[in-house]
Amino acid sequence: MEDAPVELPAYETWLQCDVCEEWYHGVCVGISASESKHIDKFHCKKCVGNHGPSLYSRVAPRRSGRQHNHVDYSRLNEGQPATFNQYMLRLEAHEFTADGFDHLENGHTVTAEWLRNRDSNDPFLIEKPQGLGLTMPGSATTVSEIVELIGRDTAVSVMDVLTQEELKGWTVGDWAAYFESADRQRVLNVISLEVSGTALDQQVSRPSVVDEVDLVERYWPAAKRKADKYPRVKTYCLMGVQNAYTDFHVDFSATWVYYHVVWGAKVFYLVPPTASNMRKFESWSRSPEQAVSLFAENVRQCFEVRVEAGNTLFIPAGWIHAVLTPVDTLAIGGNFLVMQSLNAHIGAYKLEARTGVPQRYRFPFFLKLCRYMAELLAR
Template sequence: MARARRRPARNAARTSGTSPLSSREPTPEPEVAAAAPNTHTTGAEACPGCTTESSASFNQFEKESWIRCDVCKTWYHWRCASTEPPSFLSEDDKKDYNIDKIDKWYCKPCLDKDPSRVITLKAPTRKSDRKRNYQDYANLNLGLTSDPTRWMRMLENKTFKPDKFKRMHGSEVTVEWLEEDEDAMMEPFVVEKPDGLGMKMPPSDFSVELLAEMVGEETPLEVIDVATQSASPGWNLGKWADYIELEPEAREKIYNVISLEVTGTKVGDLVLPPKLVRDLDWVENFWPGTRKGKGHPYPKVQLYCLMGVASAWTDWHIDFAGSSVYYHILRGSKVFYFIKPTPANLAAYERWSGTELQNSWLGDLVDEVIKVTLTEGNTMIIPSGWIHAVYTPLDTIVFGGNFLHSFAMPMQLKIRKIEIATQVPKKFRFPLFSKLCWYVGDKYLRDLKGPAGVLYPARVLTSLLALADFLVSEVRILERGSDQAKKEVKEQIPADRVKDPAAVARELRWRVRVAAGNASDDEGATVKTNGAGVKRKRTAEVEDERPRFKNFKPRRWDNVVEKSDEEETRVVKAHKPVEDDEAWKERWVEWTTNGVDDAADVQVKSRTETIVRIRRTGEGLERQRVERVVESWEWVD
């Protein structure tokens, strides 16, 4: 079969026709080629058909076509070697005769040597007007169908619980509300107008075309084929903008974009999450600002632009690592289907994920499904762990983002375990999750150690204990895990902040327990909460003894001075605690001796103990002065 190639004619002009197969330097044109263009030299690198006149006519800026003889394997310029079209061709085909139609081709010397040789053409491509039905065999093997409407057909005979989620004004959505209301952010809520949210969004006429111009049309884009719920390769923002411009009936497939993060772009400058989100977001508040610059990877999950066309569907999922979500409809509409993250529902979701059950309706495996419709201008906050699917009734642009926070760590860790159990690929999990947890744990530990002391709501203390337990589990891998496991854990520990991971993790857990009202170092202990605060079931307690735990090595003080003032004695009146009165324990914590009726005389001996400790630090000197008043109460008979 004849071989044809194209190459820039400027090389041919310089070398008078170097063979495209040659890897050697061009050689001067043989004189015989100019004098006798029809001379046939087997293996020669110059085009044997070239003449001085034909070489001079080459345009060095055009690509020149070459063809090889099927017998002697010599390469010719097509313009030098082309012969008259075969006689069997019709007049129309002769007009369209070109190198691409050649099947077997022979040079003139080879034809002269054997007249039985005939130049032949490729068989014409068979065309048919019949529309073919192509099968997606890869997805059929996975049990998936290529019909994007099957999701809507699933919904036809389903029942949904009415939406009773809170509708709030933006000014009500504050950290104070979250701290004071135990039910705050335990279920999704909607803010119908953005006023008061402290949020910034692009104008409502913002378009996908403008997005492509601002971010860059060549920016790679992950696009989801709705029919298979899998990625469709080869997309960029320019191609997506062209697709969006098509009329719905002209779109051969339904596609969806749910993972375009725009941090650091001109579009990102137009977006600011709600103030509550910024106040809670771990990445915003705990990841060092010096580690967010160029060359420093960090979790960029705060500014997503989601674009879906009419009839797009996103199947059941939980946002990675149980992160919470803010979701603003810039233009269009979305219909959400929610499943509450109860233990039974999460277990059903785990069984459903990644199995043949995933082709069925998850709502049939849970207690109830709640339907919520959002329209242009609505903002919704989705709390940690809520299972949801999303339908797009018309072309829609959404801006939103994910955030981890200190009120939901138990649920966030529970979802992370489900991701590991269902083998979710790491690229679809919350980026740098463990490293972020170390930054958060280190900051809370420093706050808990501060002299001023910090008071946290019960939900935060419960969340911090879960965080500390997670960090301790990471430390245990460092102590007992395989070499590969140790390496993976170590890579996630930020050496710029955490010098001794074991000490940080275990001291954080101990200080959280102290803040919750207990000081036991029992590793198996748990903290239980009620409406009044945090309580813990104690398994061991030793009075006036500093808790000790494995691998905890507190920093040493360079000098410690202790002194005690002389004991003083005074007489006051107070109720004497009795055996059948348990309330005296609470009363005596804040006891006031003045104006106590029906009380007996009490002799109170008191002394003041002072401890002064100093040590050198990287910034200079740390001096700690602790005063403690010790009283001994003795009732006078």
């Protein structure tokens, strides 16, 4: 009996250029182990100009006609990401499904009853904030002003976009210095800065409908809302530089989420949470191929939605999504649980346990909230 074929992890996949004979990590040139098996002749970036693109043994993956970002491989090999962004290359190569979701002119019709009676579980976009009960910082607010409202010494989790790993030891003051620098050596992102209780929080009111349906607001006893033993997920400040990217994920416990772009823009890549797609996502999340492949390639439809300044996007429970920041952007968002999606929330909580998601990336005190709900509903 023959041994089953072994799929090499991304960091063990190497390709030799058939022209200059130099070797490259698959992850560094954005080619997965599975894709490399179909390459007859590999041409590196330096040799493509004179010898054309790599040749495939079958139809090559579709490439976008748009101009690709310059890849500075010499600096990459020295350990400096420079302008290289492997995620941008994959996104440009993929053909996404056009946004066919509801676009509402304003938020006057967005009520708890409207949410309950919707015919679909699709995301929806609100073009203007009127009627949402939304309060946000002004469009002229700078990152430095945001930092002063939060507190310069406040610790912040910063993500390195190239590796999708967290950088420790940063403060929001450090982040402001990086954001306003004219020479950013790496593409970094801030996506998990919860600001409840800060001066910035006093300038933010989330959509009224969120307060109406949020299970934490409805069932967590007011007398037990202590800062260190209470889900603080209501208000996040998201600050991303151009080409920042967050890879495909499901928000903790499949929470609903709203995003409001104060200035700049965001592009969301959204995959419906069907049973088949969730199985594929779980498999992809556990695979070493995650580092060198685009999840959208595994599913039938992945929608592309652009959210401009002043827009508010709602993403219902469980939608698998990635986020690109095409220009420097300031956004405010928040997570919330709703009764109509309770099965999805519990299912996602179990999925996180199966896939080993660290506790700090899960919905805080989820089981305690479920206990409070059970106690009140049983009365």
